[in-house]
Amino acid sequence: MGNQRLWYKRPAATWDEALPLGNGRLGAMVFGGVREERFALNEDTLWSGFPRDTNNYEALRYLKTARELIAKGEYGEAERLVRDKMLGANVQSYEPLGDLRLDLHAPDGEPASYARELELDTAVSKVRYELGGVTYVRESFVSAPDQALVVRLTTAGGAPVDVDAALDSPLRHEVGPAGSDLLLEGRAPTHIADNYRGDHPYSIQYEDDAGLSFAIRLRAVVDGGSLSQDGGALRIRGARAVTLLLAAATDFAGYDVMPKPGAVRLAETCAATLDAASTASYPALRKRHETEHRALFDRVELSLGGGADAADETPTDERLARYREGARDDRLEELYFQYGRYLLIASSRPGTQPANLQGIWNDRVQPPWCSDYTTNINTQMNYWPAELCNLSECHEPLFGMIADLCRTGARTAAVHYGARGWTTHHNVDLWRASTPSGGDPSWAFWPMGGVWLCRHLWEHYAYNLDERFLRETAMPPMRGAARFALDWLAEAADGTLVTSPSTSPENRFLLPNGEPCSVSAGATMDIALVRDLFANLLEAYRVTGEEDAAFVAELEGALRRLPPYRIDDQGRLQEWLEPFPESEPGHRHVSHLYGLYPGEDMTPDAAPALAEACRATLASRLAHGGGHTGWSAAWLVNLYARLRDGEAAYEYVFTLLRRSTLPNLFDNHPPFQIDGNFGGAAGMAEMLLQSHGGTLRLLPALPSAWPSGRVRGLKARGGFVVDISWADARLASAAVRSNAGARCRLADASRWVVRDAAAAEVAVDADGGFATAAGGVYRIEPRA
Numbered sequence: 001m002g003n004q005r006l007w008y009k010r011p012a013a014t015w016d017e018a019l020p021l022g023n024g025r026l027g028a029m030v031f032g033g034v035r036e037e038r039f040a041l042n043e044d045t046l047w048s049g050f051p052r053d054t055n056n057y058e059a060l061r062y063l064k065t066a067r068e069l070i071a072k073g074e075y076g077e078a079e080r081l082v083r084d085k086m087l088g089a090n091v092q093s094y095e096p097l098g099d100l101r102l103d104l105h106a107p108d109g110e111p112a113s114y115a116r117e118l119e120l121d122t123a124v125s126k127v128r129y130e131l132g133g134v135t136y137v138r139e140s141f142v143s144a145p146d147q148a149l150v151v152r153l154t155t156a157g158g159a160p161v162d163v164d165a166a167l168d169s170p171l172r173h174e175v176g177p178a179g180s181d182l183l184l185e186g187r188a189p190t191h192i193a194d195n196y197r198g199d200h201p202y203s204i205q206y207e208d209d210a211g212l213s214f215a216i217r218l219r220a221v222v223d224g225g226s227l228s229q230d231g232g233a234l235r236i237r238g239a240r241a242v243t244l245l246l247a248a249a250t251d252f253a254g255y256d257v258m259p260k261p262g263a264v265r266l267a268e269t270c271a272a273t274l275d276a277a278s279t280a281s282y283p284a285l286r287k288r289h290e291t292e293h294r295a296l297f298d299r300v301e302l303s304l305g306g307g308a309d310a311a312d313e314t315p316t317d318e319r320l321a322r323y324r325e326g327a328r329d330d331r332l333e334e335l336y337f338q339y340g341r342y343l344l345i346a347s348s349r350p351g352t353q354p355a356n357l358q359g360i361w362n363d364r365v366q367p368p369w370c371s372d373y374t375t376n377i378n379t380q381m382n383y384w385p386a387e388l389c390n391l392s393e394c395h396e397p398l399f400g401m402i403a404d405l406c407r408t409g410a411r412t413a414a415v416h417y418g419a420r421g422w423t424t425h426h427n428v429d430l431w432r433a434s435t436p437s438g439g440d441p442s443w444a445f446w447p448m449g450g451v452w453l454c455r456h457l458w459e460h461y462a463y464n465l466d467e468r469f470l471r472e473t474a475m476p477p478m479r480g481a482a483r484f485a486l487d488w489l490a491e492a493a494d495g496t497l498v499t500s501p502s503t504s505p506e507n508r509f510l511l512p513n514g515e516p517c518s519v520s521a522g523a524t525m526d527i528a529l530v531r532d533l534f535a536n537l538l539e540a541y542r543v544t545g546e547e548d549a550a551f552v553a554e555l556e557g558a559l560r561r562l563p564p565y566r567i568d569d570q571g572r573l574q575e576w577l578e579p580f581p582e583s584e585p586g587h588r589h590v591s592h593l594y595g596l597y598p599g600e601d602m603t604p605d606a607a608p609a610l611a612e613a614c615r616a617t618l619a620s621r622l623a624h625g626g627g628h629t630g631w632s633a634a635w636l637v638n639l640y641a642r643l644r645d646g647e648a649a650y651e652y653v654f655t656l657l658r659r660s661t662l663p664n665l666f667d668n669h670p671p672f673q674i675d676g677n678f679g680g681a682a683g684m685a686e687m688l689l690q691s692h693g694g695t696l697r698l699l700p701a702l703p704s705a706w707p708s709g710r711v712r713g714l715k716a717r718g719g720f721v722v723d724i725s726w727a728d729a730r731l732a733s734a735a736v737r738s739n740a741g742a743r744c745r746l747a748d749a750s751r752w753v754v755r756d757a758a759a760a761e762v763a764v765d766a767d768g769g770f771a772t773a774a775g776g777v778y779r780i781e782p783r784a
Helices: 059-071 075-085 266-277 282-297 309-313 316-324 330-347 378-382 392-417 449-464 467-488 524-544 549-561 608-623 630-642 646-659 675-688
Strands: 005-008 019-022 026-030 036-043 098-104 112-119 124-131 134-143 148-156 161-168 172-178 181-187 213-223 226-229 233-239 241-250 301-303 489-491 497-499 709-716 720-727 730-738 752-755 777-782
Touching (some): 005 316, 019 112, 019 134, 059 392, 134 282, 148 161, 148 282, 161 241, 181 266, 241 266, 301 330, 316 330, 316 646, 330 646, 330 675, 378 449, 378 630, 378 675, 392 467, 449 467, 449 524, 497 524, 630 675, 675 709
Antiparallel strands (some): 026 036, 112 124, 124 134, 161 233, 172 181, 213 241, 226 233, 301 709, 709 720, 720 730, 730 777, 752 777
């Protein structure tokens, strides 16, 4: 496929310009230097800390008092009580593994014909340049089949490859020989404290008998020439070609397993990986890697009908600069979409940790926001493209984390709130912290993270109709989160059930005295989350036929007693149960619009009045400067797509690229956060295909900027895979492949003719539905 690469005319000067490689577990940022190359490395289980109990055993003592204060309208006092008595400890940080550094011996002078690139469809980075009449070429990739970073160095014309390869790490470590390999062994900090104010005298702490251990092992496979070790580096001279193989490992054995320094022989673990990989030739290694990657990446193609592939001849950073100045570039938008899919493949695979705030790429010992799992929007946004963009397998690490949180979160539910089930708050780490963090209640006190995460379990079922997954993997966590929600609900004076204490993530309202406050009862997002979970779980009981009459009755009864959504006197959806004035009218979070997206009970079909209230809310936020962070703009793409406003949705695609994108196309919060990349890709797909509410909508939010195009391989709920072609801003044709044999319902069905593989017209009922057979393909065309 054309236009599937990022490329540049100069090496990366900073980490934000380097290009990412990854296999879900092992990550590398490639700088593309001429005389010095750097691969900044990460391993997804290398975090500070160790298993510890962060529950606040005094919190429950104050819950009753907090609820009484809230019931009396004394919100400021309730917030102070929550802040002083009911919060917990901050999570630990995702750590950099280290660096592979290459000292490249080459003639003096400036390079000619320099190019570095990342091919998205092969997941291979390439660097090529000329010096002294010699062409130097490097290729690198992180292989999932071989679990190694592979770097290939060659020259054109028979000139020798002379290179020194060294390992380093910002963490405590030692480097030395291991036979003919180079071995780095190190330890992660046992604690990294919040030091944003710079006032902590010992914010990075190491302990001799605790913390994770790690190892990096480097091996050179040399074609001709010599290999030796000198000063802690592999020294290669006169080679025709060199293949470097790098493996890494930690002694992480589970969120609840205490690391024991020296108990796991990590050098041997890495050696076994390298032994297996080194039995294959470089072409064989690359073929295995590329075949495995393409099996995921090639499922989806997108063409927005832009100019010729000549756009690809302009370096990516120059295209981005022109785009910021207002130059249209459909192909850059296509590239951005596919880059989001590429990044999810590279950072989240079955058996790995989920993608964190930075995916798997981080070069700081004290990264922004700990590079953690922020579960009040950011972690969820990471996985918005997983189903729709046909990468369901990449969703699996999140399900694994949910299963872990069911256990840690059960203790938090019991200790903090005396509740059944399980909960988690807004920050999670490798050790599956589920408690409130420290800090301010507006972000720290939000026990609804588990309820939101359960939406992802339901979505995976809805897209794939795997009843075994629903029964065995999804329903147990959903039941646990629902039990917590049932116990967390409190009866209000009007007889409705509300969450209390309640916050709307990271936002505040104003008290009558003008003081900002975040704590009240029944924030709209809480109610939307609970309503969504209860409804999905009740549907799961219907689908599976499981019987639990008492629990089902409890869910149904509570669902009927949830307060209705409320619209204020300006026509906006209220963010809180009361019509509080907003402390920050342009706040980046729009949590109360959850029911519009990713939920589905405020959509134009489900609730037209609420959808219009959501539209008014967005207009108000944006009038006051909202959507100013990368991920917030990405959320707006999805929200406007659900409102079927293609022009507004496209405006925020444009905004993402113009205002919130780094030279390597990473999302810029600022600083770098990967959620905007994922949310942006999901939003672009949502503009082209929607399937919530049991109805397939083709081109529901097509903007005038994309008058013609095609997309192949998007997934829809109901077990469908959909291809769409359009011209002159109208559907030309579509194909629906049915994986599960479910009934398909089309929006505006009277406008379309549906034909089967034999071109026979398929009967469509008055509701727009038609029967499908598993494996069947159905073509949809405009009715003449």
